[in-house]
Amino acid sequence: MAPVHGRPSGGSRLRGVARAGVVGVLLCALSASAVRAAVAADGTVPYDYVPGAGTVAGTEGTAGASLLEAGSAYRSSLPRDGARYYRLELDAAETAYVSVTAVPRAGGTVAATDGVRVSLRDANGGTCSLATEQFGASHSPHPVAASASREVAPGSGVCQGAGTYYVVVERADAKNSQAGDWGLELTAVSEPGLKAAGATKAPEAWDSATPEPPAGTAVRRAGGAGFGSAVTVGRGTWTADIRPGRTLFYRVPLDWGQQLDATAELGAGPGSGYVTGALTTSLYNPVRDDVQDVALSYGGRAASAALDSSPPVAYANRFSFSDQVRAMRVAGAYYLVVHLAGQTADRFGDGPFTLTLRLGIRGEVRAGPGYAGRSVPSGVFEVSDAERDAATAHGAAGTGADPGMRAVAAGGIGGGTVLLAGLGVWTVLSRRRAAAAGRG
Template identity: 55%
Template sequence: MFARTAVVAAVLATTATLPGATALAAGSTHTGAAGSTGAHAAGRAGARASGAAARGAGSAGTRAAGSADAGAGYDFADDAVRIAGASTVTGAETLTAGSAYRSSLPRNATLYYRLELDAASDAYVSVTAVPGSDTEVTAVDGIRVSVQDADGGSCSVHSATFGAAHSPRPVTAWGMREIDTGANRCQDPGTYYVSVERTRPQDSPPDDWDLEITAATEPRPRQTGATKAPETWDSASPEPLAGEPERRPGGSGFAHAVLVGQGAWRADIRPGQTLYYKVPVDWGRQVYATAELAGSPDASGYATGALRLALHNPVRGEVDDAAKGYTGRRTTVGLAPLPPVAYPNRYATAGHVGALRFAGDYYIVVHLAAQVADDFGPGPFGLTLRLRLGGTARSGPGYAGESRPKGLFEVSPQDRVSVPESGDGSGAADDDVTMRAVAVGGIGTGSLLLLGLAVWTAVARRRT
């Protein structure tokens, strides 16, 4: 398997040097709206291609291992722009779709940021708040993110709290402005505002919290489809993958999440640490995930909500989460069955269904509560993540334009090639890799692919 993968990787590396191959390697399947995405989108596309190549070489695992040494630290986006939140809407600075920002939230402040929106796109903002690792937090403390129009009308309000574990960790809330022909608010083009505040400032620690903010836009479909969420879907939980887990240290932030696919993955995690993984999820696919924490030699004590598992969508909105206490014995927590990713999910009344509204990179986030160290020591503890993708991949809604950032709501050919699989997830992946290589190489690289396949055949015959 490794020999075959190496051959395909070599072929892809060669095809990337051919004229016109850059866009394919970057995973872009759209050719229009170049002016609207601008240089930043082009930079993201190039970085995405480079990141995929680095992951294939194992550099992502190295980086993640280095980040993990920082304990509960959060690894912010490398290209995040420093921005100051304003105390009123008058001085609010603009958030540009497709960009990432860093800011800071004082204890008793409400901060405002500006959005300039058209009347044809849905807009999304995510805010990740990072408290100090040594601060004390309450279960109901966290952040609240609101989006409002220029007249102060509310478009959305979402909150994220630390929960029963009382463990300081990165918490993420999102906001949105949706175009809806049946709505009478937040539909006009123009200026909108994002407000960020703590949910319980009176009980919150006095130190400032670092913020990572992202903004994105989603174009409308070319044709109007269903306006009601699917009512029936397979809600049965499949058996967790039982294969031998492959070592895959997690990243320390959304921007540095480590790419994984279907399979079993293992890592080390310390109390207070949060690990980030990302998995490409196509239209029509379902995500099943469990996290297992190994037992401790000091099996005495109890930590409430110690092991937390969460799923976030491509704009970092939380889909679902689950947490379980720890007694020092091996424990497993899993997400509840979730429906397939579908555009009409946005019309659902249930928030976790509505969050499964687009394809793209989803994030698996695992946190081990800081209080685990009180009874069971500083670790590290063994963590096993088991991930299964159900359902059948389908075509998307057919967007009328480009998302910002570009390619956010799709699974690119490059993603299909670079996503790793392990355990039972490796199944018949060898044949898939060949077809994915053909798709990425494109027309004009046939001779190189034939050469690679010939070498592959020779390797296979030698092994048999």
């Protein structure tokens, strides 16, 4: 780097810049810490909400329901008893998706049947779709997501016209649910119609044989703490630390025609006993609709569990009678969400434990279905070159760095990272100032 030349007053300017920069950095770091403290203070499990998400209040009925706009993310809350209503304004051509991620309160256990239920209804109360996501065998509070939709389909007699629709959110098992409010993250996505009619029948057969897990050295890639900060991974072997009660989020880009094979392994740990449903691995599609889940029980020895081999991504999958096949209906970023049950600590300590993900992606990339317009948000049903690059492990071997940091921008830069960067800038400026003073 070339030395800085100039009069002594230049050093004063540099000191002013350095002070201003560091003050700003410290304020950013303090703000980030305040956000983390606020999340902990509200009693919910740790979760990174989408940066910039607006805040809306759900209503107890349709009157005065807050509007959710496609392409936007929102924060809200859900009480133990009673449903909460939100509003959509839809045209007659778009397929609309609304996902709701429930963030339960931390500590203790939850009922296996509890979780979040989301329905989308027309102005007359007719149900367009209904989805429920439960905590399952883990009995451990963690973020769960469910997605409802209004799909324009020839021959369907409900939910086909333009107008007002309502999103209804409630606990899956209010009788056995936690006391206190849960946090909610809501997102809305619009999928355009097709230029020309395509197949109206889902593929009936595909290669469902589970291939050998990918070999090779595992690449370290820490997961995110929410859908918005999920870290991108692809074909290969990935490893991270995970602690009891925590949930890690990963993005897996899947294009049209591709299918995913995924295995999650939990490394051996000290202690004795047995924890049912210790590690839960869930696969969600780009609109956060649940594809499938697998739970792994743990007795202290290394153990693994694999998701079923998914069908290739295809537009016509939406016409299947199988929920798992129907969810593989769009290309884009799929999400692997891995949760280690809090009660694992009771038997095996606080960890951290070693999580290993072995991912296989196969199938020839095919052309898309030929949309008549663009999705909202734009590109949600596509795989970009940047995502393909972020999903690879190139450049990671031997560097000791976590290449997943390339995906941090999706969820904002953490205060600690910003602070280190700011201190680095301050150091460089100080050295420049000292060199200039010496020459003066």
